[in-house]
Amino acid sequence: MEIRQLRYFVAVAEELHFGRAAERLAVVQPAVSQQVGRLERELGVRLLARSSRRVVLTGDGERLLVEARSVLAAVDRVRAVAGELAAGRAGTLRLGTSPGLGERVRRGVARIREHTPELTVVLVDGPAEAHAAGVRAGEIDIALVRGPVRAQGVQVVELWRDPLHVVLSADHHDAGRQAVPIAVLSELVLRLPERSTDAALHDAVLAACRLAGIAPRLGRPVRSVEDAVVEIGLGDRAATVVLGCAGDVTPGVVVRPLDPPVEVPGHLLVARSGGQDCLGALVSAFA
Known part of the structure; x- marks a missing residue:
């Protein structure tokens, strides 16, 4: 699933018209139709009911629209959150990680550093349970872990599956x-x-x-x-x-x-006090 597909879907869902959505996105109409169709095929659900006269959201489309808007808002917050991370604790991000996650960590940190090049990242190795306790206690900022996680007082978000x-x-x-x-x-x-x-x-x-x-x-x-x-x-x-x-x-x-x-799921752990904007931005960086 691509962010572009979600943007195109939200535009069509709000305009209820492929032509107006294309104008709003400054792209040609076939591109909008193509990307929304790909999204539907990838998800295996029908999001829009189309006819020669109108476009309407299906029940599944209405549910996805809420989540899609949330994701897009989070993407737009990546720059701001990166700045907040750099401003706090002298620009240090304490990141809990595990063996085998090096490429995901490198890619995610690189995305944040695109807007905050002075950010210092400190990697903390350890098992999922220790990372959950560290996030809850404020000893680390976020963690990337594999496998099921049960942790009170910590937001657990599945990001990938291996x-x-x-x-x-x-x-x-x-x-x-x-x-x-x-x-x-x-x-x-x-x-x-x-x-x-x-x-x-x-x-x-x-x-x-x-x-x-x-x-x-x-x-x-x-x-x-x-x-x-x-x-x-x-x-x-x-x-x-x-x-x-x-x-x-x-x-x-x-x-x-x-x-x-x-498959083994991979999760992002972050403190519940971080707020939805912060969570969404981190998901966008490390997903």
């Missing part, structure tokens, strides 16, 4: 599939990181196995993903599961999505 992929030996009988059935994990030794290291991935995999009615045999904990992948490629009758997918970059192994898909 698909899980299984790493198999290239000679496994299911290695040629586009997606590997999760039941395959019951045939091999399943190697996962210790829960204390990566609770989100660990819990998501085992929950998916329980849902599929299988009980995989757990092997040695994964302390180095690179080492585990090499061992699997050398013929170790095992499998591991990783977040995201970098492709089949190691000889002897394949990396495939699970079937059915398994």
Whole structure:
């Protein structure tokens, strides 16, 4: 979903006319129709009822209009909030993060620094529970965490979902599939990181196995993903599961999505006192 699609949808919803919406947006009418159509297809719902005489919002369209306006207002607040962050605490943003989130952190901070180049960012590593407590206590400003989060006094907003992929030996009988059935994990030794290291991935995999009615045999904990992948490629009758997918970059192994898909949610944690404008701006930066 793109911000542009939401802007075009809001314009049509408020004008109830594609031509007037196009004039308001200073674009050609086909572009408006195209972007709104893409939004509907991506969401899988019909937002507008069109006829040769009029355009009206559907029930789903009315509900989305409220949220779309909120998102667009938040986007417009990014510059202001970045300035507020820089003005407070000598221009320091204390950001709780976790392993594997480096690119998202870099991209989000870069967006804020476009308008506040003097902002100093201090990264604080730790588990989700510690980050939630830190945000609530004011010890850190915001946090990005993976997995389910239960935290009183903290706003928790889902920003993304990471698909899980299984790493198999290239000679496994299911290695040629586009997606590997999760039941395959019951045939091999399943190697996962210790829960204390990566609770989100660990819990998501085992929950998916329980849902599929299988009980995989757990092997040695994964302390180095690179080492585990090499061992699997050398013929170790095992499998591991990783977040995201970098492709089949190691000889002897394949990396495939699970079937059915398994995902781990990623969340933004921010103090409830931050206000909706601040929340929306941070969502826009780090989503």
